[in-house]
Amino acid sequence: MTVSQPVTFVDAAAADAPARGLPLAPEHEQPFAPPELYESWRSDGKVLVIDPPSGRWWIGQSSRVEQGRDKVRHVNTLTEPVDPAYEDYPVMLAVIKNKDCNLGCTYCFAEADTTRAYLTGEKICSLFHQILANFPNKQKIVFLFSGGEPLLHFKTIREAVARFTEEAEPAQRERVMWGIMTNGTPITDEVAGFFREYGFNVCVSIDGPPEIHDRNRPVLNSSRGSHAKVEEKLELLTSHGLSYSNICTIVEPEDLMPTFDYQVGKGRRNLYMRPLRMQGRQISGEGSSAVEEYFDTQHVMASEFLRMADRIIEYNRTHDDKIVEQTIANHVRHLIDPKKTFMCLKGPCGAGAGAKMGVDWEGNLYPCDTLVEFPELQIASATQVDHSRDFAQLFRDSHVLKQMSGRRPEHIRECSQCHVQKFCGSGCTATSYSVHGNLRSPSDRCDYERALFEGLLWRFYDQPDSAPLLLGMERSTKRSQWARPSVLEMCTGGAL
Numbered sequence: 001m002t003v004s005q006p007v008t009f010v011d012a013a014a015a016d017a018p019a020r021g022l023p024l025a026p027e028h029e030q031p032f033a034p035p036e037l038y039e040s041w042r043s044d045g046k047v048l049v050i051d052p053p054s055g056r057w058w059i060g061q062s063s064r065v066e067q068g069r070d071k072v073r074h075v076n077t078l079t080e081p082v083d084p085a086y087e088d089y090p091v092m093l094a095v096i097k098n099k100d101c102n103l104g105c106t107y108c109f110a111e112a113d114t115t116r117a118y119l120t121g122e123k124i125c126s127l128f129h130q131i132l133a134n135f136p137n138k139q140k141i142v143f144l145f146s147g148g149e150p151l152l153h154f155k156t157i158r159e160a161v162a163r164f165t166e167e168a169e170p171a172q173r174e175r176v177m178w179g180i181m182t183n184g185t186p187i188t189d190e191v192a193g194f195f196r197e198y199g200f201n202v203c204v205s206i207d208g209p210p211e212i213h214d215r216n217r218p219v220l221n222s223s224r225g226s227h228a229k230v231e232e233k234l235e236l237l238t239s240h241g242l243s244y245s246n247i248c249t250i251v252e253p254e255d256l257m258p259t260f261d262y263q264v265g266k267g268r269r270n271l272y273m274r275p276l277r278m279q280g281r282q283i284s285g286e287g288s289s290a291v292e293e294y295f296d297t298q299h300v301m302a303s304e305f306l307r308m309a310d311r312i313i314e315y316n317r318t319h320d321d322k323i324v325e326q327t328i329a330n331h332v333r334h335l336i337d338p339k340k341t342f343m344c345l346k347g348p349c350g351a352g353a354g355a356k357m358g359v360d361w362e363g364n365l366y367p368c369d370t371l372v373e374f375p376e377l378q379i380a381s382a383t384q385v386d387h388s389r390d391f392a393q394l395f396r397d398s399h400v401l402k403q404m405s406g407r408r409p410e411h412i413r414e415c416s417q418c419h420v421q422k423f424c425g426s427g428c429t430a431t432s433y434s435v436h437g438n439l440r441s442p443s444d445r446c447d448y449e450r451a452l453f454e455g456l457l458w459r460f461y462d463q464p465d466s467a468p469l470l471l472g473m474e475r476s477t478k479r480s481q482w483a484r485p486s487v488l489e490m491c492t493g494g495a496l
């Protein structure tokens with residue numbers, strides 16, 4: 001394939017990037033002028049045309065390219081160009097995080113290690129009540145425990161959940177779903193019984209086969225891996241009749257296929273392969289030696305993900321037990337779904353905007369759990385939360401949330417010129433902030449996003465059944481049904 005525009009990682013720390021810190025108020029920002037149509041030619045005489053600011057696209061014979069250009073300018077083909085809906089998420093994910101952990105993962109963005117003070121069960125329960133009382137009644141709320149390793153505080157979590165369940169009105173209880181993201185190692189029969197009793201959505205991190213997992217996820221201050229223990233605890237969950245999902249963090253591009261094969265070989269069909277992000281210990285600690293390589297290998301990571309997509313298409317064409325991999329499924333949805341349901345591929349993203357919020361180990365409030373490492377991005381301190389009569393007012397008054405609402409592709413120089421801006425939405429706010437130190441810079445993985453989105457568009461053209469198959473649907477599923485994720489998938493990307 002020949003590409004008419006260079007596709008490179010743009011280093012926003014250079015020339016035009018805003019200074020570190022918070023930018024101008026959004027109402028004083030001028031959008032950058034939109035770019036021309038993007039065209040990518042293939043050696044077989046086919047061409048992909050994208051109209052970047054609307055997200056309309058067309059693929060066809062190069063002899064008909066004029067017609068294609070007209071189409072993307074004037075006619076909707078598959079993608080309805082809609083500004084991402086911002087406030088109407090059906091589920092909000094409120095993540096409660098501790099900071100301590102029993103593992104020492106090389107890349108940990110939470111930089112979790114030894115014991116820190118944590119909220120009491122009573123305090124967490126009162127936060128549940130405050131959050132519920134101040135967000136619209138129609139919205140479901142997932143209270144998700146993460147960290148650090150949340151199960152190091154199992155007794156506190158149990159107290160908070162039991163207390164809330166006892167105190168809450170039935171209507172409040174119905175709005176709540178429980179979730180946990182854990183490294184799995186502290187799970188016991190008692191913990192599994194608790195998950196069952198309260199209907200927890202359980203997500204356990206495992207990075208694939210032992211040689212990969214143990215390299216990434218050793219026991220804290222030890223060279224001993226944690227793989228065997230995690231698999232043992234997954235079996236324990238199964239023996240209690242509990243289902244679970246997994247997140248596999250993909251550090252090296254060549255880890256992806258062995259991890260995919262491992263998970264599928266274990267009979268797991270709901271997969272989530274998340275590429276490494278440049279945040280926390282991955283930048284500051286042991287993993288940091290890989291920073292340059294990370295930026296240099298973005299294309300390779302994308303082609304490995306596309307190779308995995310091809311395997312899923314092939315498998316799902318002939319099998320009833322369909323495989324769904326959430327990174328690919330989220331990207332497919334962002335190409336075909338006008339509503340752009342996944343909060344992390346939107347600009348502005350769902351953080352603090354009705355899709356997500358984070359609470360740290362001291363009770364301070366943040367727009368997202370991945371931002372709790374940045375005190376300057378707090379929505380409110382624990383003391384303000386304690387003294388607030390109108391909790392929602394803290395959100396309305398937040399200077400940080402106002403800035404975040406302006407993080408749109410047309411306000412970021414690199415994104416405003418990028419052909420996948422309507423699909424990528426400028427990428428993850430937290431990682432961008434972590435790498436560039438401001439809220440008006442692009443993602444840390446532009447080359448990866450561009451190559452992945454383009455690769456999927458070509459697959460939709462070459463194999464018209466590829467989109468439903470990648471969403472785990474039958475190949476004959478009608479187009480109007482393609483982009484219907486469950487409410488949890490909409491807000492968690494399928495992690496729960």
Ligand SMILES: C[S@@+](CC[C@H](N)C(=O)[O-])C[C@H]1O[C@@H](n2cnc3c(N)ncnc32)[C@H](O)[C@@H]1O
Nearest residue numbers: 107108109147148149181182183205247276277
């Ligand atoms: C921070 S951990 C907290 C919960 C729990 N301790 C666990 O490991 O699942 C949540 C998830 O983030 C992933 N993660 C941590 N650092 C990451 C990074 N730099 N890039 C991508 N994922 C990362 C972990 O592998 C895990 O799946």
Ligand code: SF4
Nearest residue numbers: 101105108112148183
């Ligand atoms: S990724 Fe999870 S298990 Fe690993 S160090 Fe971080 S918090 Fe602990």
Ligand code: SF4
Nearest residue numbers: 415418424442443446
């Ligand atoms: S829209 Fe996405 S891929 Fe394009 S420049 Fe912005 S962050 Fe990078």
